[in-house]
Amino acid sequence: MELDDLKARWMDFDRKLDASLRLNARLVRESLIERTERTLRRSSFVVLAAVVINVLLVWWLGSFMADHAGEMRFFIPAAILNVGAIAVLVLGAQQFVRMRTLDHGRSVLEVQREIQALQVQQIHLTRWIVFLSPLIWTPMVIVFFAALGVDTYRVMPAWLLANLLFGVAAIPVLFYGAQALSARLQGTSFLQGLVRDTAGRGLFEAGEFMKELAAFENENGKG
């Protein structure tokens, strides 16, 4: 059977199919358009709220650093937190803007390549946040109590040291735990996605698809 013969039959069936399709304009107008606009407004508000909270946090940490410029034991933990907060704010906002402004009307190769690049960036950000989160806890406690006038270095030095050591020990546990779990989890929930990204499986899959795209674009490539 030749594809050219089938093409004529496909187009013939297509005409019948086109004639049997109806667009429910009321449903599209009321449900799709209005609800999509509402959902977008709501999600924009959530993102804006997150940005405002993060900006306030960066501002508060900045003024804390200024107040404790001469006390390195407070200044350094605040600076670590501030660098992290600024990085999350900038990268998160950049991701959001790139995703929202992604023009799906460009060619398949262009858009798919950009989506993969965004996914890779998102996975890297997620991995950094997950792996560094056990270490963030200690400077957070130091800064929070210092703002209340409590010097945790003096009041609970053993507790601080234990938390710091626990944070360091938690990183390889998180890494290997994610590797072991990701092999078992096949679903698409948020948690399953997080585990897969933490383990690096998402990065591998994105890389494989990038290779597929390159091979597809290459005239001598397979397919």
Add this chain to the structure above:
Amino acid sequence: MTAPDTHGRFLALLDEHKGIVYKVASVYCRRPEDRPDLEQEILIQLFRSFGTFDGRSRFSTWMYRVAMNVAISFYRSDRRTTAPLVPMEGSGIEIVAAAEPPAEIRQLRIFISQLDELNRALILLYLEGHSQEEMAEVTGLTVTNVATKISRIKDKLRLAFAKAAEQENDHGTR
């Protein structure tokens, strides 16, 4: 242009080319019951991107690009188990008189479902009667590359059909 004007124009163009949404969704869904979800995703993205349509290409070409980009992402992320962005009773595209495709078209659909997501885009455009230039415009490939790939897909399909016919003969003689 005011919002009601834009909505009206969008709906009119969508009505004219609704078949594109239906066909792309049919080709990219692993299970037929997922089709309304994918149709809905495509419609949402078409509506969100409508402001960027500048009229430099034909509306149908732009629509194929958006639909295929959404479908490939949907297919790859296999989002069928997650809740849709805007839960609703249906996608808005309905079949009023379902027609059963002939056997060879059903067979062809099975073969298409065995192709990767990028080649599926090409074969669908080919079967819909698009020129190689239009196929290149939608996919981002060069015209020469489109011709090479279509020729390879034809060879693959010829073999697949021959194999299926052979199996059918074996089955019949047994």
